[in-house]
Amino acid sequence: DAGVIQSPRHEVTEMGQEVTLRCKPISGHNSLFWYRQTMMRGLELLIYFNNNVPIDDSGMPEDRFSAKMPNASFSTLKIQPSEPRDSAVYFCASSFLLDSPLYRYGYTFGSGTRLTVV
């Protein structure tokens, strides 16, 4: 398996533009997570899905952020309109469900998307 695949690796955009981040989880994993990492706030959970269904989006900063998972192999995180304070590294991670004996292998992270909003 190629692991969790995120695209793009880097994104530089102007304030006000729409940004779409993409993630392909590991095949067979049932849970998908979007995290944001900054120096000031560390790793923050934005939203997670179980079996393609959003379970908890309480970490999504505001209405400018939205996430979808139309099928088991693809998810998007969209920011519209983007602002300079959204600049961060956005990680996608996937795992087996909590009640799976394979959950002990934890999360696998993608390489992240480094977003810069100018």
Added chain:
Amino acid sequence: RKEVEQDPGPFNVPEGATVAFNCTYSNSASQSFFWYRQDCRKEPKLLMSVYSSGNEDGRFTAQLNRASQYISLLIRDSKLSDSATYLCVVNMKGDDMRFGAGTRLTVKP
């Protein structure tokens, strides 16, 4: 109290030293615990799961203390390649895993 709390360090130790990190968590019902390692400008990677009875993987030992709500990571015979940030991870409810802010370790020659 923060959900997951770690000493941010930095810990600067010589090669061969033994170093220990602690992590406290707020939810007494938490069931799953992990240590992750993150290198500069890279994604976090699983170092080891933490089991109730404690577990060891080579030079690394993880322990769980439910009564005091903390987990620990012990690294023996530190190598230069152990330099990284170590993240404590605890589930809050369901599949919701929370990361600590991380402890930075630098191993020096």
